[in-house]
Amino acid sequence: MSKPMLLPLVLGALVTLALGVSAISPYDRGTWLLEVAPVLIALPVMAWTWRRFPLTPLLYWLIAVHALVLILGGTYTYARVPLGDWMEHAFHLGRNPYDKIGHFMQGLVPALVAREILLRARYVRSARMAAFLSICVALAISAFYELIEWWTALALGGGATDFLGTQGDPWDTQSDMFMALIGATLGVVALARWQDGQIARLSRA
Numbered sequence: 515m516s517k518p519m520l521l522p523l524v525l526g527a528l529v530t531l532a533l534g535v536s537a538i539s540p541y542d543r544g545t546w547l548l549e550v551a552p553v554l555i556a557l558p559v560m561a562w563t564w565r566r567f568p569l570t571p572l573l574y575w576l577i578a579v580h581a582l583v584l585i586l587g588g589t590y591t592y593a594r595v596p597l598g599d600w601m602e603h604a605f606h607l608g609r610n611p612y613d614k615i616g617h618f619m620q621g622l623v624p625a626l627v628a629r630e631i632l633l634r635a636r637y638v639r640s641a642r643m644a645a646f647l648s649i650c651v652a653l654a655i656s657a658f659y660e661l662i663e664w665w666t667a668l669a670l671g672g673g674a675t676d677f678l679g680t681q682g683d684p685w686d687t688q689s690d691m692f693m694a695l696i697g698a699t700l701g702v703v704a705l706a707r708w709q710d711g712q713i714a715r716l717s718r719a
Contacts, residue, residue, distance in 0.1 A: 525578040536589040549588030570712035580619040617690040621697030625652035645702040652698035
């Protein structure tokens with residue numbers, strides 16, 4: 515088996531192992547399930563598509579990192595992740611900022627997934643249009659996730675506090691989407707050439 519084909523299997527096994535370990539004793543089982551739900555959806559999708567439509571190694575790595583960010587957040591709840599506690603004290607912040615890492619990744623990864631699909635399937639030919647549409651897709655996903663948080667809060671009431679992770683910030687929703695915008699923009703600007711090179715190699719394979 516070639517290295518490009520082996521990579522998603524290795525990363526998938528790593529994410530699955532992390533998911534299994536996190537499920538043993540999370541801070542709150544219901545919150546854990548809500549937070550890792552995207553991973554539970556993505557794993558079978560990735561398993562189904564990795565042979566028919568293999569992604570670039572860059573994307574596989576980023577998707578795996580994003581999954582680990584979600585799993586860690588689900589294990590502790592975002593407001594209690596130790597890494598965020600360290601960042602809060604090291605940078606004299608007013609709250610645990612770990613959830614902003616999650617929302618940054620929520621912009622970065624979907625934008626690059628959208629960009630790769632748009633270019634490889636030739637839905638668009640212009641790199642600039644691909645970048646614009648990819649950022650739009652990432653923002654749409656971010657906004658829809660905020661709607662999911664709202665619907666969850668309406669359904670569960672106070673039980674959704676850990677899932678929402680607002681930590682008393684009245685502008686948490688807006689800052690979450692802004693972090694997604696930063697992640698998406700940085701991704702399509704800074705990683706475009708790297709991704710394009712890997713797409714070219716895939717097309718020659």
